Amino acid sequence: MAFLSMDLPELRKHRPERTEPDDFDAFWADTLAAARAVPARLDTAPVATGLSTLTVEDTTFPGYGGQPIKGWLVRPRDAEGPLPAVVEYIGYGGGRAQPHDHLLWASAGYAHLVMDTRGQGGAWSTGDTPDDGPGAGPAHPGSMTRGVLDPATYYYRRLYTDAVRAVDAVRTHPGIDPGKVLVAGSSQGGGLALAVAGLVPDLAGVVAGVPFLQHIRRATEITDAFPYKEVAEFCKVHRDKVETVFATLAYFDGLHFAARATAPALYSVGLMDEVCPPETVFASYHHYRGPKDIGVYPYNGHEGGGSHHVPAALAFAASVL
Amino acid sequence: MAFLSMDLPELRKHRPERTEPDDFDAFWADTLAAARAVPARLDTAPVATGLSTLTVEDTTFPGYGGQPIKGWLVRPRDAEGPLPAVVEYIGYGGGRAQPHDHLLWASAGYAHLVMDTRGQGGAWSTGDTPDDGPGAGPAHPGSMTRGVLDPATYYYRRLYTDAVRAVDAVRTHPGIDPGKVLVAGSSQGGGLALAVAGLVPDLAGVVAGVPFLQHIRRATEITDAFPYKEVAEFCKVHRDKVETVFATLAYFDGLHFAARATAPALYSVGLMDEVCPPETVFASYHHYRGPKDIGVYPYNGHEGGGSHHVPAALAFAASVL
Amino acid sequence: MAFLSMDLPELRKHRPERTEPDDFDAFWADTLAAARAVPARLDTAPVATGLSTLTVEDTTFPGYGGQPIKGWLVRPRDAEGPLPAVVEYIGYGGGRAQPHDHLLWASAGYAHLVMDTRGQGGAWSTGDTPDDGPGAGPAHPGSMTRGVLDPATYYYRRLYTDAVRAVDAVRTHPGIDPGKVLVAGSSQGGGLALAVAGLVPDLAGVVAGVPFLQHIRRATEITDAFPYKEVAEFCKVHRDKVETVFATLAYFDGLHFAARATAPALYSVGLMDEVCPPETVFASYHHYRGPKDIGVYPYNGHEGGGSHHVPAALAFAASVL
Amino acid sequence: MAFLSMDLPELRKHRPERTEPDDFDAFWADTLAAARAVPARLDTAPVATGLSTLTVEDTTFPGYGGQPIKGWLVRPRDAEGPLPAVVEYIGYGGGRAQPHDHLLWASAGYAHLVMDTRGQGGAWSTGDTPDDGPGAGPAHPGSMTRGVLDPATYYYRRLYTDAVRAVDAVRTHPGIDPGKVLVAGSSQGGGLALAVAGLVPDLAGVVAGVPFLQHIRRATEITDAFPYKEVAEFCKVHRDKVETVFATLAYFDGLHFAARATAPALYSVGLMDEVCPPETVFASYHHYRGPKDIGVYPYNGHEGGGSHHVPAALAFAASVL
Amino acid sequence: MAFLSMDLPELRKHRPERTEPDDFDAFWADTLAAARAVPARLDTAPVATGLSTLTVEDTTFPGYGGQPIKGWLVRPRDAEGPLPAVVEYIGYGGGRAQPHDHLLWASAGYAHLVMDTRGQGGAWSTGDTPDDGPGAGPAHPGSMTRGVLDPATYYYRRLYTDAVRAVDAVRTHPGIDPGKVLVAGSSQGGGLALAVAGLVPDLAGVVAGVPFLQHIRRATEITDAFPYKEVAEFCKVHRDKVETVFATLAYFDGLHFAARATAPALYSVGLMDEVCPPETVFASYHHYRGPKDIGVYPYNGHEGGGSHHVPAALAFAASVL
Amino acid sequence: MAFLSMDLPELRKHRPERTEPDDFDAFWADTLAAARAVPARLDTAPVATGLSTLTVEDTTFPGYGGQPIKGWLVRPRDAEGPLPAVVEYIGYGGGRAQPHDHLLWASAGYAHLVMDTRGQGGAWSTGDTPDDGPGAGPAHPGSMTRGVLDPATYYYRRLYTDAVRAVDAVRTHPGIDPGKVLVAGSSQGGGLALAVAGLVPDLAGVVAGVPFLQHIRRATEITDAFPYKEVAEFCKVHRDKVETVFATLAYFDGLHFAARATAPALYSVGLMDEVCPPETVFASYHHYRGPKDIGVYPYNGHEGGGSHHVPAALAFAASVL
Secondary structure: OOOOOHHHHHHOOEEEOOOOOOOHHHHHHHHHHHOOOOOOOOEEEEEEEOOEEEEEEEEEEEHHHHEEEEEEEEEEOOOOEEEEEEEEEOOOOOOOOOOHHOHHHOOOOOOEEEEEOOOOOOOOOOOOOOOOOOOOOOOOOOOOOOOOOOOOOOHHHHHHHHHHHHHHHHHHOOOOEEEEEEEEEHHHHHHHHHHHHHHHHOOEEEEEEEOOOOHHHHHHHOOOOOOHHHHHHHHHHHHHHHHHHHHHHHHOOOOOOOOOOOOOOEEEEEEEEEEEEEEEHHHHHHHOOEEEEEEOOOOOOOOOOOHHHHHHHHHHHHHOO | OOOOOOHHHHHHHOOOOOOOOOOOOHHHHHHHHHHOOOOOEEEEEEOOOOOEEEEEEEEEEEEEHHHHHHHHEEEEEOOOEEEEEEEEOOOOOOOOOOOOHHHHHOOOEHHHHHHOOOOOOOOOOOOOOOOOOOOOOOOOOOOOOOOOOOOOOOOHEEEEEEEEHHHHHOOOOOOOEEEEEEEEOOOOHHHHHHHHHHHHOOEEEEEEOOOOOOHHHHHHHHHHOOOHHHHHHHHHHOHHHHHHHHHHHHOOOOOHHOOOOOOOOEEEOOOOOOOOOOOHHHHHHHHHHOEEEEEEEEEOOOOOOOHHHHHHHHHHHHHOO | OOOOOOOHHHHHOOOOOOOOOOOHHHHHHHHHHHHHOOOOOOOOEEOOOOOEEEEEEEEEEHHHOOOOEEEEEEEOOOOOOEEEEEEOOOOOOOOOOOOHHEEEEHOOOOOEEEEEEOOOOOOOOOOOOOOOOOOOOOOOOOOOOOOOOOOOHHHHHHHHHHHHHHHHOOOOOOOOEEEEEEEEOOHHHHHHHHHHHHHOOOOOEEHHHHHOOOOOOHHHOOOOOOOOHHHHHHHHHOOHHHHHHHHOOOOOOHHHHHHHOOOEEEEEOOOOOOOHHHHHHHHHHHOOOOOOEEEEEEEOOOOOOHHHHHHHHHHHHHHHO | OOOOOOOOOOOOOOOOOOOOOHHHHHOOOOOHHOOOOOOOOEEEEEEEEOOOOEEEEEEEEEEHHOOOEEEEEEEEOOOOOOOEEEEOOOOOOOOOOOOHHHOOHHHHOEEEEEOOOOOOOOOOOOOOOOOOOOOOOOOOOOOOOOOOOOOOOOHHHHHHHHHHHHHHHOOHHHHHHEEEEEEEEEHHHHHHHHHHHHOOOOOOEEEEEEEOOHHHHHHHHOOOOOOOHHHHHHHHHOHHHHHHHHHHHOOOOOOHHHHOOOOOOEEEEEEOOOOHHHHHHHHHHHHOOOOOOEEEOOOOEEEEEEHHHHHHHHHHHHOOO | OOOOOHHHHHHOOOOOOOOOOOOOOHHHHHHHHHHHHOOOOOOEEEEEOOOOOOOEEEEEOOHHHHHHEEEEEEEEOOOOOOEEEEEOOOOOOOOOOHHHOOHHHHHOOOEEEEEEEOOOOOOOOOOOOOOOOOOOOOOOOOOOOOOOOOOOOOOHEEEEEEEOOOOOOOOHOEEEEEEEEEEEEEEEEHHHHHHHHHHOOOOEEEEEEOOOOOOOOHHHHOOOOOOHHHHHHHHHOOOOHHHHHHHHHHHOOHHHHHHHOOOOOEEEEEOOOOOOOOOHHHHHHHHHOOOOOEEEEOOOOOOOHHHHHHHHHHHHHHHHO | OOOOOOHHHOOOOOOOOOOOOHHHHHHHHHHHHHHHOOOOOEEEEEEEOOOEEEEEEEEEOHHHOOOOOEEEEEEEEOOOOOOEEEEEEEEOOOOOHHHHHHHHHHHHOOEEEOOOOOOOOOOOOOOOOOOOOOOOOOOOOOOOOOOOOOOOOOHHHHHHHHHHHHHHHOOOOOEEEEEEEEEEOOOHHHHHHHHHHHHHHOOOEEEEOOOOOOOOHHHHHHOOOOHHHHHHHHHHHOOHHHHHHHHOOOOHHHHHHOOOOOOOOEEEEOOOOOOHHHHHHHHHHHHHOOOEEEEEEOOOOOOOHHHHHHHHHHHHHHHOO
């Protein structure tokens, strides 16, 4: 896909109006309070991987509704003392995959928790965490419209809460320095990182690559690509529920979390990304309240900076952890 | 798609081996017994449609787990005495849609119950029935792999049971002759009709158009079309669970139901159908135990006979009801 | 397809200039006068359908050049006295199809004439009416460019005339109230309904769903979708005849008919419709001279409101018939 | 498209059964006799082309029904005495195009008549000849199903007759040696050349590149490519007319003409041709009754030998003219 | 593709800023001086073609680095005295192809040199000239990024030089009038013709059909079509070299050559051309310094005017040669 | 893509005839002898990566013609004594990419040399090694047909030699145990590993995932996927050089190397792989002369076992190193 309607100079100043529900903060305060009724913990079990420089543990922590959320904890084998930690979230449709898929952050000296994604993990990488929640009503295939007719039952209420609880969980681990936690992810993972940044006040940093779930309604109007398209497809069938759908999604739009977040953030964007259009990424970036920087990749789509962006991410992490 | 590997003469005699689980009958006997612990009933509420020759009622009956399953009951406005009934199931991804979508069978003088499809109804027509069941683990988007790692949690255990309970329900209605019930549907609806025909002994007839869910494993090997492809995609990701998946699916393959069914049946098939390949439809047809006929449409895909097949279906219904 | 260049607020006020041929009215007055030299009549023959609440008749009436145009007349079986009538036109590429495809309007109590489409009926539904007319010269496959080098030989001159003559015909039928005739259709059918509304002064109402043939030249510039694309493809080959083509099409553009129509009209539009782009539908709507309303479906393509729009159409019909 | 089901050794001996109508010869004898009631002639008018080595004339000759068929006659400017002639037919969807598109044969010293294709010429090159014939009934877009429900009204009855009459016409021209006429064409043009070879006994030669219209029913079963697909699409809609369609096409299948042709022939075939599958070309080749050769292009599709085949065609022409 | 963002009135005045390297002229002066150290000559060898009105010779001339560049010289067989000449360049991916592919210009009375394209000729027509040059580093498949990290090693430095040397070569031939040389080509061939027009001061004329290599950076931002896309794909992978790439391409952008060219020029453009977007063609046209005209084809893509444009090109050639 | 023509039982015994050139061994002996005239060495320079458990060095070694070939050497930071080594080759179109892309093998305790791919590295990952060799003649875009008209100039002669020289180079490094070298790769990388296994007698093991370059001619006949398709496309244009092309490729077909290889090998295959069809992988596997095993992934395409195959590969490496 060639450059979208806005060119880079326009994107550089694109900061659209945002309108959030009056009870946005109350909704999330209530949601998190309910989840935190179950104390945070991080259960671990060793995994035999054949790796010699790193250890991997199969982890479980209580997420939304106290439900057990799986993950991998990867650490340098010979680390001493509590380590700074990276909590990573996964892109849409995937799960925590295999241990060997997660070698970077621990090889750089961090404790690395990869959170599994409830109910996903069937499309491109394996997952191990069911989505035991309400909202099993008619939905477009995929997760984007599961329970979307009510904020209380919407899938991402559960997943965003899991993401917050992952931070709570790593902070209880004796090998991790609770004051040095960075959240990271790309696409949906970037969207989750931004949501957590708006809900957890004392993070060390945020790495949000080509983030999804930003300026959602606008995205459904300008791209035909999935997964935003799942919302459009649902609205196509449920013609009478369009406003209901977007009333729910207003509680989950990354713009509102960005506007609350204060930790230093590193965004990235591909100017030819039709999955997460640059217009939506810059909309989020310009509403982000904390210190921030953005890696711009002009000829890239949703792959964004790829492994070219890794040195920047490692340098950013080193600067804040 | 042009003609598939088998030509018509080969299809005319294609009756592959089938291997069913030893406890197939026990599995279904237990499943239905549990569901039938809730007595059958059909609750109805009138719907204002602007139609003058027909009446439509919004219906609810207890399905799997006694959960409320929605439907429409459409009848000729001036009918006297109990009517013979057609219970219809919907194709994959759709729900019961709108009342005006279901005028045929009642205009022909029958009571017509359209069963909603739990948890579907987001892809091409609206639905109103949630899927409140177990098996919310990682799955490929869509319904085909929901809970597929165990027959007890598999989505179609609940849906097949709903379909049986729909027959139970209409038989309780005073305006319907319980001895004259025909089940019908196309694609997934045809697969459901065949499953019910194998599970309910005293049906008057079965209309199964281009039926889905027949010879499932073979289908995943010969077509790239969805929804069979959902199973292949799941197996592509979950490389270690291929045999587990097909062990579950063996309890749901239409060939085993066809081999038990005794009511007269009218099949149809499109010889260029890549969604439900003709090889799988003929496999089912040749295992079908009762009296049977099949409408063959050589240049058609999954649309099969379309409205050209309606006179044949009406004539068949008239002959058995 | 995501939202087109214009967003809804822009569409809500989009009323482009229109330029009609000086002899537009004379052209059509001459054309209709010639056709009406053959007296209107509606010949009917009963059809056995297996339906009990409705009757269907196979009909023939004189169209352009007095040529016999087929149709179906569907009526409630037990109606008494002359009924209000709905004359329906079919979408591009289809014909009158099968009787069972047309149950809605009669089930709602109206006499329903479905007009066959001359020379179409090979692409998605069957037709029974040949196009015996001039203009058999080189054309792009399809009907859009048949005879397009001269308004006198253009295909739609014949088809628009047929559509007017269908209204003339139903008004001669003793079971129909000639003062209560509504014309209806979607896509090409909607375009025909609007053309008739501009040519027949005393209609009771017009239902034009996602109408085709509106602002034609503009459409060929902004969409790659067929059938507008047939015109573009013809111009691509016949580079020297572009202006000739559009000089002909100016006699057939729905904007000019809309500007003459006075009967109450119900339009509909899908904001993601690339077959009949919303810009062209609103262009027609805003030039429509009579009372009007429009159903807007933001996430829909050419399917528009689908069966969700049926209650609105029935209510509109009830209000004007 | 990779190699089709048959590999080259199988193709080298593929000679399927063919079944022709009992009155095949009578049908064509009657058809041609009727056409020949109008005496052959070739009217010419000079065309200014800016070319100095060649002359081009705009030609007209009587075809089916005596209707005027256009063409171009291209000749070396300084030729003396009657020349041998090449009569060329055009591929599907195109017309005679522009004079500058036809320089080869005349540059090689032949008189070259390019026959326009009635009613085509809108898809990829311009044409100037209308199809004024019967059979304007519902048809799939394109020419393949125009009038296909009856051999008498089928489009190709008229076009095959035109092709025969083109040979009759060139033979009347004083600048052409009537004993030295070769017919040539590719795709539909090759099919026409083969038909003429089966209907005109004293041709000097036939060049049939990747010929269309050979083993038609088989083709509709094994390829999804147009224009054979037009027949399949028509049968898809007109489910009740499949046998009628193929009863008509039996009068037009190239296999039956090939079995009657005696002039030396040069075929060509691309082994990856999905438009005219190699199986159908070899079927024709092996039934061809006269001396024959075939150029086989293993990695080519419908482009066949392209300009690589030109030297072979020129050498073949030189050997028979 | 429907009309692009700019409509025709906007295109008619589109003359974007252009920024050329300071040493643009020096770069090319040095490049050509080095190449011209090898004296121009045109070696010819007769080719047997079977043609009687034309002669074809297999030619070789020294190009960049004195490397032997192949071509065909086609002339009227009976020409007397030196002829005006047309030097033609080929479109992207092709080579000089076969002699029979080049009959037009010689049939119109010109000497016609078709230059082969070094290292291309594998994609759609055959070539016979290797690219023996530096710059074999990692590149996107195709020629567009071969050696692109340095103007000195970039592929088009060699090819543009070959194109200039082709003019030098034909001027040495005794059968050609050196004062009457026109350069011509379409797509890449048009881009080469424009580059030569900016580098060789005394040409008689330029025919540049739908020219490629104009306003290159802009093209990579607005189209997804190859071959501009090759540059975008390279930049997608080599994220750190985007500015280096465009610094090189600035020496090769047709806008800068157009701004220097003084010979009369005939451009053409297709308004729906996504390969060479009309915006880039008009950008070049409006910077062209000499007398100029442009053929505009509103409903055409990259085929532009096709053979409809031939009379205009012949007339233009006749007016300047 | 669904299952190919052969099913698994057939594949399990598929061992087609293979025909190798008489001078196959001489060709390779001469080629390697010439290359080895330059002594093996591995130059290294440290790279700052931000990693704490591993070290990465930028490496250079002499390949074909002594040309400098780049690579990365990744090792555990705290390793003592010479390590066993894995030499890895990259898939088609990519280069050595970034250091952070190669963490697995070193994290498992091995010295890991990633060889860059000459002249590739522009399509999906960056490369840094030019292809300075002969054979710059016309070729299809990509590497598959570069210099393909002569075995001496063919691209893969140079690349296969580089791959052998990579093994020579690592064996000179003091931190590596020269008796414990395993070669590995997927797709083209797997093909290179197999070629090296047939040319270097004393390897410890071979890991060949979904290997490319096996049974090449057959592959070009049964798949439309690139890069095998590059050969087919070249043959499509160069119709007269088909046999020349395959005469060259016979020196490079993996079947002949497999038949000479004696080290233990681990293959893998995806049964729905259309890039490297399973038929070609099994053909190689069954000709492989040494001890062997194969991981079969029935529902996978060219991704094969993905990270699910990593434990098997690590276990295999541990068993042979």
